[in-house]
Amino acid sequence: MKKIIDALPLVVFASLIIVLFSFLSDKDDQLETALIDSSFPDFNLGSLSDESRLLTKRDIIKLPALINVWATWCIACRVEHPFLMKLKEESRLTIYGLNYKDNKFKALELLERDGNPFEFSIYDFEGRLAIDLGVYGAPETFFIDKNGLIRERHVGVIDERVWEEKFSKYLNE
């Protein structure tokens, strides 16, 4: 009995170490989103290419779709840009852009130069739709299923691996 009790601190300490280590290697560092399985929020914003054209939720009609939050000041967005171009070419998915707190001319220039993967980009200079989406920063990507529900959210660069692991399953539903 005494031996067991003597060993107790060591056992407790060891299990603490194991538990804390398991948190360290936990790759799922994604922030929670409160919007999973809820419908896309209403908005009323201009289009990036033509601010006089007002866009609303009803303009997001080609489903399933990705909503990609991007900006020219966001370096990681440039990293994922080629992948978005590739997705546009190779999948039946529509990609809509949410241009977030950006300089309109720089944004249009970038799309002109590097290609435009987006059906259209919503111009959210004040970050209003972004708040309704619970956006933390750019890049962020949301998957909208064929019923218009938000099914997945990814914070950070989207690439082949993220696509396979998090998003592709919703496309095959």
Place this chain on the structure above:
Amino acid sequence: MKECGKKNFLNILMNKPILFLLFIIFSLQVSVEEGQVNFDNDAYPFTSEIKESLFYSLLNELRCPKCQSSNLAGSNSPISNDLKREVYELVVEGKSSKQIKDHLVDRYGNFIIYNPPIEPATYALWFGPFILILLSALVIILVRKRII
């Protein structure tokens, strides 16, 4: 001479636990008060003092999503300024503290509030420290009674 004074002060603090405790408590007090001043009133004009104090108390309670260890009041990042504007507009509309917090939790999750609700996912957060205190007390008692 100055050096010497500092040393004496520290010595006194170290030798008198009560003084040391008071010192810590008052330092905390100062830092809390510092967090509540430094607002630019012109940026967020209010017509009623109640709304104004609600606004500033919310800024202290809500967390900046970008800089995760700071509240909205203490952050000047673009996203916190957007959230301040959102909170400002909701306060001006006459929404209650609870309505505004719910509004943001619906979008950002419990993460956005520094005072998370008591629910299964946060049990460890709320009750963990007390369990640890009880466990340590138990160990101390056992050791003192020389049971171990």
